[in-house]
Structures are given as structure tokens and as C-alpha cells.
Amino acid sequence: MFCFRTVAVFLLTLLLPVSANADISVRLSIDRTEVTLLDSVRLVVSISGTQSTKSKPVIRGLKEFTVSQGGTSSRLEIINGQVNATAEHTFFIQPQKVGAFEIGPAEVKIKGASLKSNTATLKVTKTPQNQSAARGPLFLQVSISSNEAYLEEQVIYTLKLYRAIKVNDLSLDLPEEEYLAFKQLGKPVEYQSRYGDGTYQVLEIRCALMPSKVGTHTIGPAKMTMTVFQPRQRSGRSLFDDPFFDGPFFGFSRGRPMTLSSEPLELEVRALPEENRPPDFSGLVGTFEMESQIEPSQVMVGESATLTVLVRGRGNVNRIPDLKLPELTESKVYADQPVFEMTPDDKGLAGTKTMKWAIVPEKDGPYQIPSLRISFFDTTNHQYDVATTRSHAISVLPSTGQDAEASIQPQKEIGAEGSTKQAIKQLGRDILPVHTSIKDLTRGTWTRPEGPVFWILMLGPIIVYAAAFCGLRFKKKSAQAKTAIRMKKAAKMFTRQCRQRELSSTGLAEAAKRYLNDRFELYLGAVTPDEAAEILISRGVDRATAHKFQSHMQRLEEDIYAGRGDSPCTIGQDMCDVVKQIEREVR
Amino acid sequence: MRTFGFGVLCSLLGIALFGAGLSLATSEPLEEGFFKANQAYKEGRFQEACKEYEQLIKGGYKNGHLFYNLGNARFRLEELGRAILNYERARLFVPRDADLTFNLGYAREQTKDAVPESRSLVSLVFFWLESFSLNELFWGFAALNVLFWGTVLVRLFLRADWLYYTFMGLLAFWLIAGISFGLKWYQLETDDRAVILSEEVDVLAGPHSQDTVLFKLHAGTVVFQERTEDGWSLISLPEKKRGWLKSEVIETIMNSGHLGSL
Numbered sequence: 001m002f003c004f005r006t007v008a009v010f011l012l013t014l015l016l017p018v019s020a021n022a023d024i025s026v027r028l029s030i031d032r033t034e035v036t037l038l039d040s041v042r043l044v045v046s047i048s049g050t051q052s053t054k055s056k057p058v059i060r061g062l063k064e065f066t067v068s069q070g071g072t073s074s075r076l077e078i079i080n081g082q083v084n085a086t087a088e089h090t091f092f093i094q095p096q097k098v099g100a101f102e103i104g105p106a107e108v109k110i111k112g113a114s115l116k117s118n119t120a121t122l123k124v125t126k127t128p129q130n131q132s133a134a135r136g137p138l139f140l141q142v143s144i145s146s147n148e149a150y151l152e153e154q155v156i157y158t159l160k161l162y163r164a165i166k167v168n169d170l171s172l173d174l175p176e177e178e179y180l181a182f183k184q185l186g187k188p189v190e191y192q193s194r195y196g197d198g199t200y201q202v203l204e205i206r207c208a209l210m211p212s213k214v215g216t217h218t219i220g221p222a223k224m225t226m227t228v229f230q231p232r233q234r235s236g237r238s239l240f241d242d243p244f245f246d247g248p249f250f251g252f253s254r255g256r257p258m259t260l261s262s263e264p265l266e267l268e269v270r271a272l273p274e275e276n277r278p279p280d281f282s283g284l285v286g287t288f289e290m291e292s293q294i295e296p297s298q299v300m301v302g303e304s305a306t307l308t309v310l311v312r313g314r315g316n317v318n319r320i321p322d323l324k325l326p327e328l329t330e331s332k333v334y335a336d337q338p339v340f341e342m343t344p345d346d347k348g349l350a351g352t353k354t355m356k357w358a359i360v361p362e363k364d365g366p367y368q369i370p371s372l373r374i375s376f377f378d379t380t381n382h383q384y385d386v387a388t389t390r391s392h393a394i395s396v397l398p399s400t401g402q403d404a405e406a407s408i409q410p411q412k413e414i415g416a417e418g419s420t421k422q423a424i425k426q427l428g429r430d431i432l433p434v435h436t437s438i439k440d441l442t443r444g445t446w447t448r449p450e451g452p453v454f455w456i457l458m459l460g461p462i463i464v465y466a467a468a469f470c471g472l473r474f475k476k477k478s479a480q481a482k483t484a485i486r487m488k489k490a491a492k493m494f495t496r497q498c499r500q501r502e503l504s505s506t507g508l509a510e511a512a513k514r515y516l517n518d519r520f521e522l523y524l525g526a527v528t529p530d531e532a533a534e535i536l537i538s539r540g541v542d543r544a545t546a547h548k549f550q551s552h553m554q555r556l557e558e559d560i561y562a563g564r565g566d567s568p569c570t571i572g573q574d575m576c577d578v579v580k581q582i583e584r585e586v587r
Numbered sequence: 588m589r590t591f592g593f594g595v596l597c598s599l600l601g602i603a604l605f606g607a608g609l610s611l612a613t614s615e616p617l618e619e620g621f622f623k624a625n626q627a628y629k630e631g632r633f634q635e636a637c638k639e640y641e642q643l644i645k646g647g648y649k650n651g652h653l654f655y656n657l658g659n660a661r662f663r664l665e666e667l668g669r670a671i672l673n674y675e676r677a678r679l680f681v682p683r684d685a686d687l688t689f690n691l692g693y694a695r696e697q698t699k700d701a702v703p704e705s706r707s708l709v710s711l712v713f714f715w716l717e718s719f720s721l722n723e724l725f726w727g728f729a730a731l732n733v734l735f736w737g738t739v740l741v742r743l744f745l746r747a748d749w750l751y752y753t754f755m756g757l758l759a760f761w762l763i764a765g766i767s768f769g770l771k772w773y774q775l776e777t778d779d780r781a782v783i784l785s786e787e788v789d790v791l792a793g794p795h796s797q798d799t800v801l802f803k804l805h806a807g808t809v810v811f812q813e814r815t816e817d818g819w820s821l822i823s824l825p826e827k828k829r830g831w832l833k834s835e836v837i838e839t840i841m842n843s844g845h846l847g848s849l
Contacts, residue, residue, distance in 0.1 A: 461735070
């Protein structure tokens with residue numbers, strides 16, 4: 001199984017160049033859109049659909065730039081069974097002239113076919129005046145796109161770390177101002193630039209800055225903490241005085257922590273003009289536009305058409321309001337949850353909000369969906385503006401018999417048994433109504449588990465069981481106790497009976513039998529002398545004593561059978577002595 | 588003896604009639620208020636409906652359906668926080684009500700904060716606890732308690748095989764029901780969940796307005812109130828997010844004013 005998979009993947013990889021050629025596209029990208037004359041820009045031409053880097057791209061619009069090769073690379077990705085091959089050609093370009101330049105398209109020839117990429121616009125500005133002074137090997141520089149802004153207008157705050165030495169473990173603390181909100185735009189960009197007479201590696205971080213109060217704001221210094229590795233100073237000649245050891249691995253000392261601070265900046269924030277302010281001004285500041293569409297434009301009565309409105313813009317996009325569709329006569333409108341997406345780029349915060357409504361006409365005929373509008377303050381023209389959608393028309397056909405059936409037909413699915421079923425379409429969402437039945441009030445209540453009922457139900461059964469258990473135990477114990485008392489008193493009772501005057505043989509024999517029964521927990525109706533002896537011996541009585549008792553019993557038996565049973569008996573005292581002896585021996 | 592039996596019967600009848608009278612006397616304002624509140628809701632006077640439902644609840648009628656209706660009225664007034672608060676309270680009484688489950692789910696979808704659901708090991712093992720109210724668990728356990736001890740009692744006199752197996756089966760159910768009831772009670776006694784009522788609130792690093800804003804929360808988000816201090820509440824969320832906010836912007840689900848001590 002493993003071999004089969006390995007072979008399959010290998011074959012797939014071999015076949016890839018062939019299959020990948022089927023869908024090849026070229027894309028051109030630059031790492032920044034605004035630079036100075038001293039900065040270099042990274043330009044990448046990506047050819048997706050091939051791994052081959054043989055075809056060199058020809059890039060138009062680079063006349064005013066110095067171009068140097070940055071290398072080529074290729075990669076292969078297999079994601080969820082889908083194979084993506086990409087070849088990348090990297091260039092570093094440095095502008096020679098100020099202005100806005102359109103770079104591209106890049107043209108690549110693959111198997112005789114010429115493929116063109118997109119273009120990119122690069123704005124090149126002058127080198128700042130204060131760059132003449134030398135600033136050392138490591139410094140921080142901040143700038144803002146404009147020193148003046150309207151309330152909630154976004155300003156681009158750019159922070160650049162210039163370094164000519166090795167640094168590591170960078171961390172940035174942006175200034176914290178009460179009425180200025182910072183939002184980082186994308187990932188930091190790294191490139192090479194010149195400053196004064198030196199060449200530096202620059203790390204650029206861009207943030208959108210949004211003021212929320214009118215007045216002059218001082219943007220405090222940004223702080224960047226890092227570990228700095230300075231070139232090692234060697235005092236004398238040694239084994240390591242070789243140019244090889246001046247390289248990146250040996251040329252720097254151990255790092256030391258350093259914190260750099262930028263210069264503070266000032267931003268003047270102006271209030272939005274009162275003049276020409278629309279009454280329905282939404283609070284949006286920037287540039288915004290709206291789009292809308294209705295799908296489908298022809299429906300049956302009871303069917304739904306979806307109106308989609310998209311508000312797109314750049315500025316304080318998080319304030320794009322949720323629009324409300326005006327009341328439409330003879331139709332039901334169900335609003336969907338708006339979807340907001342923010343897409344920050346190096347020019348600032350941009351975003352889109354998509355709002356949808358399901359419109360269900362209740363009557364046939366033409367319907368007009370009015371246009372929607374959003375007023376905003378346009379920061380490019382410094383005036384209020386309005387973005388609007390166009391109005392839409394829906395043609396509603398009557399929902400009668402076969403027509404309605406025919407219109408539904410395409411949406412139907414044929415079931416397993418040939419029956420046609422239509423998927424349930426969600427037209428709107430809302431909460432379910434209140435409970436109005438009086439019966440509801442008798443259910444769904446609770447009482448705290450406490451009080452007599454609680455304790456009766458919890459402890460009652462246990463108490464009943466415990467009482468029954470104790471009763472049974474007591475009953476058993478009392479029976480045992482009775483027997484014990486009887487055992488204890490057996491000898492005493494016998495002695496008492498023996499001392500009676502004129503005790504007959506029958507009476508003494510009966511008393512002896514009762515003694516044996518009581519003393520040894522027996523329930524015998526009659527006892528022979530031999531049985532009596534056996535009982536006594538088995539209970540630990542000495543044989544001689546047992547035989548003595550046996551002989552007395554025999555004598556009593558003889559008297560009874562000889563007809564002298566009712567005559568007074570003379571061996572009473574002897575039997576008492578024997579019983580006393582038995583008691584001693586049994587203990 | 589016969590006179591004694593008659594006396595007991597008369598007393599029981601008297602108690603029953605008195606109870607019924609009391610029940611009629613107390614149910615009248617309830618029904619009237621309930622009807623008025625529902626009528627106000629139906630006619631779109633949601634503020635009035637809220638007032639009526641709240642009056643009934645404050646009057647001592649703790650009922651899941653009343654909390655549900657109040658939640659609906661709050662939702663219509665676009666008070667998402669209070670709507671969710673009342674739905675959560677209703678869930679304590681009628682946890683399996685289909686309408687409530689739907690509306691609470693819908694209201695939760697409207698909230699802005701994505702808070703990951705955190706479930707304790709106990710709630711994972713005793714997964715059924717959420718589906719039963721405390722009352723249901725109590726009566727279930729009470730019935731099993733009587734059956735179990737009854738079986739144990741019978742076993743004192745009758746030692747039969749079938750009785751032994753009945754005893755073992757009941758013992759298992761009795762233990763499960765007892766632990767469930769105890770856990771549910773404990774959960775409710777220690778329930779520190781609270782709902783954010785304001786549209787947006789700043790959660791600060793300390794109980795002072797000047798403290799650093801750590802993050803923001805929005806209406807309807809359920810947080811855990813750890814403690815209160817001078818009108819400030821320390822709240823926590825899953826993923827170790829903690830901070831202080833003004834006590835007035837949240838309300839605990841097990842608020843003693845609304846639900847009694849339990």
C-alpha cells in the first residue's frame with residue numbers, strides 16, 4: 001500500500017509539468033507602492049502553473065529604474081490533492097526619478113505562447129531634506145502622511161528602522177495617545193536604502209492613525225527595543241586575524257539590549273466643515289462607493305428576489321452603517337445579517353460591507369426598488385459627497401397553476417422514487433412568538449428544594465428503613481436474651497423444685513427434663529437416661545457426673561414404671577448436688 | 588374511633604378548600620397581568636409588556652415562560668443584553684423548551700463578541716445536567732430514593748434473587764440521580780455568570796476609570812463575575828481574559844432579586 005502511494009506521488013510529480021502547463025498565469029507584485037529616490041523596491045514576477053524558471057520575464061516600465069537580479073525560485077505544493085507549481089523571479093529596482101510609474105506588465109514566453117501579467121503603480125517621492133546629516137549605524141525615523149487631517153480621517157504613520165549593524169529580538173511600542181487610534185497595516189517590510197552617505201537595511205512598519213478629537217495632537221515617540229550585535233574590536237594580531245573571521249558568524253560580539261526612540265510629531269486635527277453637511281451625514285470620512293444588484297429580476301408571486309448592496313471604501317470603514325430598506329408596498333422584506341470585511345493595505349484601512357434583503361412580492365406586476373444612499377466626507381475633494389445605488393425594477397408574474405409549477409421546476413430535485421421535492425429556502429429569520437397559554441404558567445416553575453416535603457422525601461425512606469431494621473434486630477436480640485436468662489435460671493429453678501416437700505418421682509423427672517431443655521436450649525418432649533448422659537457429655541460435662549445423672553434418671557424411670565411415680569422421692573437432694581456439679585463443669 | 592376519622596376527613600377537606608381558595612385568589616392577578624402583558628406585546632407596545640412581565644416576576648411568579656416572554660419583549664426593544672439575560676434565566680426553568688432554544692440561539696448569533704465555549708469536565712461527563720431543571724432532577728431523585736429504600740426494606744423480609752437484581756439496578760440509578768441533583772444544585776448555588784447589558788463596555792485593568800483598557804465587550808456576551816468592589820466587578824472569560832468593569836453594565840443570571848436565593 002505504501003509502495004503504491006509512493007509510486008503514485010512520484011508519477012504525479014513527473015507528470016506535473018505537463019498537466020500544470022494547462023493553466024499558467026503570471027502575476028507581478030511590488031513590496032511597496034510609495035518610496036523615495038534612495039529606497040530599493042522588491043519586485044516579484046510569479047508564474048503559477050510551472051516550476052520551470054527557464055523563461056525569463058521581460059518587464060515593461062522600468063526605464064527610470066536601476067534593476068538588479070534577486071534570484072529565482074520554484075516550489076511545488078500539494079494541497080488536498082491539488083498540485084500547485086510556482087516559479088518566482090525576484091528583482092530589486094531603485095528609482096532614478098521622482099513621479100508615479102506604472103510598472104509592468106511582465107511578459108513571459110512559455111511554449112511559444114506569450115503570457116502577460118498585471119501592472120503595479122509606484123509613486124516615487126523626493127529624498128527628505130534632513131537626510132544630509134549622518135545618523136550612525138542604527139536609528140529610528142517616523143513620519144506621517146500629512147500633518148493636517150480632518151476628524152476621523154486616516155493618516156498613515158510610517159516607522160522606519162535604519163540599521164547598518166546586526167540586530168535581533170525587535171519589539172515595538174507605538175505611542176499611546178488618548179484620541180489617536182493606531183492600526184498596523186499589513187506585515188513589516190524590509191528593504192535596502194541609502195541615508196546620507198551610508199547604505200542601510202530598512203525595516204518599515206506602517207500604521208493607520210485615526211484622530212477622534214479636534215485640536216493639535218502631539219504623537220509621542222515610538223520605542224523599539226532590540227538586541228544589538230556590534231562589530232568586535234580586536235586589539236592585536238591573533239589566530240583569528242583572518243578576513244574569514246570578519247564574516248557574519250565571527251565578526252560580531254555578544255548582543256546587548258538597546259532601546260531606540262523616535263522624534264515626536266505633531267498632527268493638527270480639523271473639525272469637519274458645517275457648510276453643506278447633509279442632514280443624513282453618516283459620519284464616514286474617506287472615499288466610499290456603493291454597488292447594488294437584484295437577483296433574479298423576474299419572479300413569481302410568493303417567490304423571493306435578493307437585493308445585494310455593497311458599500312466599499314477607504315477611511316473609517318468600521319463606521320459604515322447598516323442600511324435600512326424603505327418600506328415596500330405589497331411585499332415582505334427579510335433583512336440578512338450584514339457582512340463586514342476589513343482589508344488593510346499599505347495605503348490605509350479599506351473595507352466592504354455587504355447587506356442583503358430577501359424581497360417577497362405578494363402581488364403581481366412591476367415593482368420598483370428605490371435607490372439607497374450614504375453621505376460621507378470625501379477627504380480628497382474636502383467636501384461632502386453621497387454614494388448611491390441605482391434603483392431596480394422587479395417584474396412579478398402571477399403565481400397560477402402551471403406557470404408557478406413551471407417556474408419552480410428548475411429548483412426541484414427528483415427524489416429516489418421519482419417524486420419531486422423542493423429544497424426549503426430560508427427567506428428570513430426572527431424570534432419565535434411569546435407564550436400566551438395560561439397553562440404555561442402552571443408549568444416551568446420551581447420551588448427551592450427545602451421544607452418538610454423535601455426532608456420527608458429525602459430522609460423519610462431512610463428513617464423508615466432504619467426503624468424496620470432496628471425493630472428486627474431488637475426482636476432477635478430479645479429472643480436471644482430470653483434464652484440466656486432461661487439458661488442462667490435453669491439450675492436455680494431445678495434446685496427450687498427439688499427442695500419442695502413430698503416431691504414425687506414423676507415431678508422430679510419432669511423437673512430434670514425441663515432443666516436439660518432450659519440449660520442447653522433444647523426442645524425435647526421426652527428424655528431417656530442414656531440421651532441425658534449423651535447430652536451432658538457432648539456439652540463438656542465429665543463422664544462420671546453424666547453417669548451419676550444418668551443413674552438418678554434411671555431410678556426415677558423405674559419408680560414411674562413400677563407405679564411409684566406419685567410417691568415422694570428421696571433422691572431430690574442428690575440430684576441437686578449432681579446439677580450443681582454439672583453447672584460447675586459446664587462453665 | 589369513628590368520630591376521630593370523621594374529624595380528620597373534615598380537616599383535610601377544609602385544608603384542601605382553603606388551598607384551592609388561596610390558589611384562586613393568587614392566580615387571578617397573575618392571569619390578568621399575563622394577559623395584559625401579552626396583549627401589549629401583540630400590539631407592539633414592548634416597553635409596556637416588559638413592565639408587566641417584570642411586575643409579575645417581582646410579584647413572586649418565578650416562571651420560565653414569563654422570563655421567555657420578557658426576553659422576547661427585550662429583544663423587540665433591541666436590548667440584546669437583557670434579552671439574552673432573560674432567556675438564560677428561562678433556561679433554568681424550562682431547559683428543553685424548543686422556542687426558547689431557538690430564540691436564545693438566534694439572540695446569541697446577534698452578539699458581536701466571539702467567546703469560545705468552555706466546558707468543565709463535570710459538565711462533559713454529566714452532559715444531561717443542562718437538559719434538566721433542578722426541580723426535575725429533585726423529583727426524579729426523590730422517586731428513586733423512595734423506590735430504592737423501599738426495595739432495601741423489602742429485602743429485610745424477603746431474600747429473593749429478583750429482589751437482589753432490582754436492588755442493584757436501583758442502586759446505580761439512585762447514585763446517578765443523587766449525584767446529578769447535588770451537582771445541579773451546586774452549579775446553581777455557585778453560578779456566577781453575568782450578561783453584558785450595555786452596547787459596548789471597556790474592560791479595564793483595574794477598578795478605576797483611569798486604568799488601561801484591556802479589551803471591549805458588547806451587549807449579550809456572557810461573562811463570569813468573580814467579585815465586586817466599590818461598584819466595580821472583576822469579570823473573566825475563557826482564554827484567561829480578565830478585567831474590571833462597572834457593575835451597572837452587567838447583571839448576573841442568578842440575581843437574587845429576580846430568582847430568589849436560588
